Amino acid sequence: MKKLFRSIFILSIAGLFASCNVDNIGTLYEHEGPDCGVSFTKASAGDTEVNAKATTFTIPVARAVADGALTVSLKSTLPEGVKVPASVTFNAGEYQTDVTLDISAMEVGKSYKGAVTLADESQYDPNTSISSIDVTLAKAYTWVSLGKGQFYDGLALQPSEDDLGIIQVEVLQAEGFDRWRLLNPFPKDKLIAAWAPEYVTYTPDSVIEFFLKDDGTIGFTSQVIKTGLTYVDLGENCYIYYYVPSAYSSQIAADDANNTFVMDKVAQFYFAMVIENSTSWFGEGAKYLSLPGGPDLNELLSE
Numbered sequence: 001m002k003k004l005f006r007s008i009f010i011l012s013i014a015g016l017f018a019s020c021n022v023d024n025i026g027t028l029y030e031h032e033g034p035d036c037g038v039s040f041t042k043a044s045a046g047d048t049e050v051n052a053k054a055t056t057f058t059i060p061v062a063r064a065v066a067d068g069a070l071t072v073s074l075k076s077t078l079p080e081g082v083k084v085p086a087s088v089t090f091n092a093g094e095y096q097t098d099v100t101l102d103i104s105a106m107e108v109g110k111s112y113k114g115a116v117t118l119a120d121e122s123q124y125d126p127n128t129s130i131s132s133i134d135v136t137l138a139k140a141y142t143w144v145s146l147g148k149g150q151f152y153d154g155l156a157l158q159p160s161e162d163d164l165g166i167i168q169v170e171v172l173q174a175e176g177f178d179r180w181r182l183l184n185p186f187p188k189d190k191l192i193a194a195w196a197p198e199y200v201t202y203t204p205d206s207v208i209e210f211f212l213k214d215d216g217t218i219g220f221t222s223q224v225i226k227t228g229l230t231y232v233d234l235g236e237n238c239y240i241y242y243y244v245p246s247a248y249s250s251q252i253a254a255d256d257a258n259n260t261f262v263m264d265k266v267a268q269f270y271f272a273m274v275i276e277n278s279t280s281w282f283g284e285g286a287k288y289l290s291l292p293g294g295p296d297l298n299e300l301l302s303e
Contacts, residue, residue: 037064038072038118039129041096047136052108053176058098059116059133061088066095072123074099078114078135081105101135108139141174143181147292152301155273155282156186156227156240158194165194166297171289178212180267182289186228195229202239204228210259210267218259218267223247231275238278242271245284255284265294 041060050057063070069092076084083102090097099116106112117132118124124131149171151157157165167190172181186204209221224247229240246253249272258270267289273282290297 036070036072036123037129038070038124039063039131040116040118040133041130042133043130044134045136047138049138049140050103052139052141052174054139055102055104057082057101057103057137059101059135060096061099062096063090064095066090066093068092070123073119074116075119076114076116078116079112081107081110082112082114082135082137084116103137103139106137106139108141110138112137141177141179143172144175146171146173146180149182149292149294150288150290150297151182151185152288152297153185154287155285156194156229157190164298164301165190166301169289171292180210180291182208182210188228191228198232199229201230201232201236202226202228208269210269212261216260217257218261218269220244220259225271231278231280234275234278234280237276238280239276240282241274241276242269242287243274245270245272248272248274252284258286262288263295265291266297266300267291 039062041062045059048057061072063072070090071087072090073087074084076082078084078101081103083105085099085101088097088099101116103112113134113136115132115134118129121131147170148168150166151169152164152166154165157167159165167185167187169185170183172183173179184206185208188200191200191204205222205226208225210218211221213219223244225242227240227242230236231238231240244259245255252272255270255272258268260268262268269287269289270284271287272284275281288297288301290300
């Protein structure tokens with residue numbers, strides 16, 4: 001097998017043996033094997049989090065000889081949702097190019113794991129090249145604070161004679177999406193003031209995440225919301241939970257439609273208010289969130 005002594009623009013075989021990660025550029029090395037000497041530049045893409053709006057993800061691939069154009073066949077074990085091209089092409093004189101994955105169908109919050117492999121063994125030296133790269137991808141939202149809004153909950157944050165129980169809450173929005181997060185909806189001091197210390201027995205959910213569905217109604221990432229309250233009059237494990245109606249009973253599933261924006265920047269959350277581990281409940285009822293910049297709930301609910 002002939003030996004090639006060549007100054008290469010991309011790969012360092014010494015780096016391949018040392019760490020299976022080809023990052024050194026312009027190293028003089030001795031390459032044995034196929035004249036094209038194709039290799040991925042590293043063996044793993046790591047656990048990569050990409051923006052929820054991203055549609056592509058690129059993987060660099062290199063070669064030792066760039067005298068002419070070269071098409072390299074690829075195969076993949078990545079799951080549905082990630083499309084890998086059947087091949088990638090180097091232009092003449094090009095030592096490195098990118099394999100472009102189509103990730104437009106990836107779901108946010110789901111992890112996609114697999115490998116992309118050089119399919120033609122005649123195009124790489126198995127002793128020196130990185131012929132396969134492990135890929136783990138997940139899409140994530142970028143959350144941006146909108147500021148303070150107002151939240152009304154007539155059960156967990158019961159109003160008094162001179163106070164409607166409306167609290168100030170921070171609201172985040174997923175950048176580029178009709179998706180929001182309401183932070184700390186059940187502050188412990190407010191729960192104690194509304195009920196009594198003995199009713200506040202566990203840590204409530206710190207976030208209510210909701211989004212606008214295609215039909216214009218509101219959906220939730222969690223179908224059950226934990227308030228932090230226990231109805232101790234019925235027992236120590238009788239927790240007060242809020243259910244999206246369809247998650248509680250098929251008989252009230254149609255009431256999901258009551259989860260909606262009732263006016264600009266005012267969201268209505270309509271839940272079944274359940275006392276777990278008992279045969280009792282508080283029925284169904286609405287909670288209201290006025291997004292930052294929205295109308296004053298004190299005025300709306302006092303009318």
